[in-house]
Amino acid sequence: MSEQVLHDGKIFVGKSIKPEYLDLRLANRHGLITGATGTGKTVTLQVLAEGFSSAGVPVFAADIKGDLSGIAAVGEAKDFLLKRAGETGLADIYRNRAYPSIFWDVFGEQGHPIRATVQDMGPLLLARLLELNEVQEGVLNIAFRVAADEKMPLVDLKDLRALMNDIAARSKEIGTKYGNVAATSIGSIQRRFLVLEEQGANQFFGEPALDIMDFIRLAPDGRGVINLLAADRLMERPRLYATFLLWMLSKLWMTLPEVGDQPKPKLVFFFDEAHLLFNEAPKALLERIEQVARLIRSKGVGVYFITQNPMDVPNSVSAQLGNRVQHALRAFTPQEQRAVKAAATTFRKNPDLDTEKVIMELKVGEALVSMLENKGEPSMVQRTLIRPPEARLGPVSKDERQSVIEYSPVFGKYEEAVDRESAHEILAKRTDAAAQQANAGEGGSWTDVILGGGAGSSGNRSRRGSQGMGDMIGRELQRSLSRTIATTIKNIIVGSIKGGRR
Numbered sequence: 001m002s003e004q005v006l007h008d009g010k011i012f013v014g015k016s017i018k019p020e021y022l023d024l025r026l027a028n029r030h031g032l033i034t035g036a037t038g039t040g041k042t043v044t045l046q047v048l049a050e051g052f053s054s055a056g057v058p059v060f061a062a063d064i065k066g067d068l069s070g071i072a073a074v075g076e077a078k079d080f081l082l083k084r085a086g087e088t089g090l091a092d093i094y095r096n097r098a099y100p101s102i103f104w105d106v107f108g109e110q111g112h113p114i115r116a117t118v119q120d121m122g123p124l125l126l127a128r129l130l131e132l133n134e135v136q137e138g139v140l141n142i143a144f145r146v147a148a149d150e151k152m153p154l155v156d157l158k159d160l161r162a163l164m165n166d167i168a169a170r171s172k173e174i175g176t177k178y179g180n181v182a183a184t185s186i187g188s189i190q191r192r193f194l195v196l197e198e199q200g201a202n203q204f205f206g207e208p209a210l211d212i213m214d215f216i217r218l219a220p221d222g223r224g225v226i227n228l229l230a231a232d233r234l235m236e237r238p239r240l241y242a243t244f245l246l247w248m249l250s251k252l253w254m255t256l257p258e259v260g261d262q263p264k265p266k267l268v269f270f271f272d273e274a275h276l277l278f279n280e281a282p283k284a285l286l287e288r289i290e291q292v293a294r295l296i297r298s299k300g301v302g303v304y305f306i307t308q309n310p311m312d313v314p315n316s317v318s319a320q321l322g323n324r325v326q327h328a329l330r331a332f333t334p335q336e337q338r339a340v341k342a343a344a345t346t347f348r349k350n351p352d353l354d355t356e357k358v359i360m361e362l363k364v365g366e367a368l369v370s371m372l373e374n375k376g377e378p379s380m381v382q383r384t385l386i387r388p389p390e391a392r393l394g395p396v397s398k399d400e401r402q403s404v405i406e407y408s409p410v411f412g413k414y415e416e417a418v419d420r421e422s423a424h425e426i427l428a429k430r431t432d433a434a435a436q437q438a439n440a441g442e443g444g445s446w447t448d449v450i451l452g453g454g455a456g457s458s459g460n461r462s463r464r465g466s467q468g469m470g471d472m473i474g475r476e477l478q479r480s481l482s483r484t485i486a487t488t489i490k491n492i493i494v495g496s497i498k499g500g501r502r
Contacts, residue, residue, distance in 0.1 A: 011051030016382035024264040026372040035327025058224040061270035070392030072101035100219035110230035130192040152423035159423035256299040266300035274305035275312035328362035347381035
């Protein structure tokens with residue numbers, strides 16, 4: 001373990017009037033990192049990720065701008081980093097090193113592909129992703145219930161499309177059993193699928209689906225593996241980004257067993273640009289987020305939200321975040337002034353520190369820090385200089401990234417997509433079978449029809465509830481032929497009678 005990072009089961013964060021530590025026993029009580037753009041939030045995230053990894057705790061983090069990827073490369077002993085090391089008491093022991101990392105990417109370009117099935121995503125998160133209203137969300141819930149009852153796996157968007165078309169065709173039957181299904185709602189949902197496909201969701205929904213346990217790995221030297229999600233392209237689709245990360249949190253919550261309080265977490269999850277999670281979120285979704293934040297702690301998972309403004313996080317969720325790092329905030333508008341005041345009130349008061357004033361005076365790399373200690377109470381807030389990271393500050397090169405990907409322990413597991421039989425194929429087979437049955441019931445050859453025999457005869461037709469176009473044409477031909485024969489016979493008889501009279 002690195003002496004410059006760890007001390008007696010604690011992560012060294014920085015130095016105030018004393019060293020400031022994050023206690024690993026209390027790291028699963030979650031945390032919040034806030035501050036204006038350019039104040040050092042990403043460096044703080046990197047410092048904490050390095051600390052957790054050194055302690056043997058796997059990490060997942062979204063790499064918004066690409067510069068967090070440098071954690072996979074050896075850092076450089078630059079002058080300002082060496083100066084920071086001296087100021088934080090690390091002058092004699094500061095060393096640079098890389099950290100074990102795995103790169104992931106929803107689009108499969110800058111890391112291993114991450115996929116989920118539609119079924120795994122569930123109707124609540126999918127409705128959020130599609131921006132559905134309450135009525136449309138109800139129809140989507142019915143679709144998921146129909147798929148479950150009829151044992152049709154929902155893997156990708158084409159499965160959901162096929163299912164929606166089938167429900168539209170069976171709307172009366174479905175409505176009787178599950179509730180009214182309006183054609184207009186199905187049409188609206190189908191149009192939302194188009195929007196989602198344009199955002200690249202086809203690459204996300206599919207198989208092989210992510211095994212969440214692949215995030216919980218240790219390197220051969222005992223350090224926790226740092227999983228980095230390439231999120232620069234994903235951030236262009238903010239709703240997809242937020243819903244995707246919430247899905248992963250929910251997946252962890254549902255998959256991992258209860259472990260209670262441990263000496264250190266099983267996994268730490270960093271949620272950057274966290275405000276996107278809460279923007280315009282409906283009540284049901286906010287309840288899910290609060291539930292996950294409250295209960296995932298007992299699964300040994302710590303969640304750290306990173307955002308610019310502490311007011312971005314609802315009070316019900318903010319109350320769950322015990323470990324706090326506050327970088328500088330600006331206060332030029334009344335709203336920004338309220339944010340500064342709100343941030344100041346979240347800390348345990350320090351009589352020697354005007355917290356509200358200090359928040360606006362903090363330099364880059366400085367932060368107000370309050371971590372949980374002893375039995376879980378917050379420490380007194382202190383103005384802290386964050387320690388320098390050991391790994392590289394800045395992104396890896398394209399070749400370096402590719403090298404990390406190819407030497408990854410999961411390389412080859414997710415690269416090739418698999419398309420197994422699911423709802424789309426099952427419904428296609430059902431449609432083909434119905435069409436073949438209808439064709440078989442329409443009858444035999446034209447000769448049989450004309451002669452009135454075979455499978456298309458009127459005797460057989462009378463036992464069926466419906467007739468095809470061939471049946472109707474054959475019947476008309478029979479009638480026409482019968483009339484012609486009757487007329488001919490009549491003319492012969494009448495002609496012979498008239499001939500006898502002469």
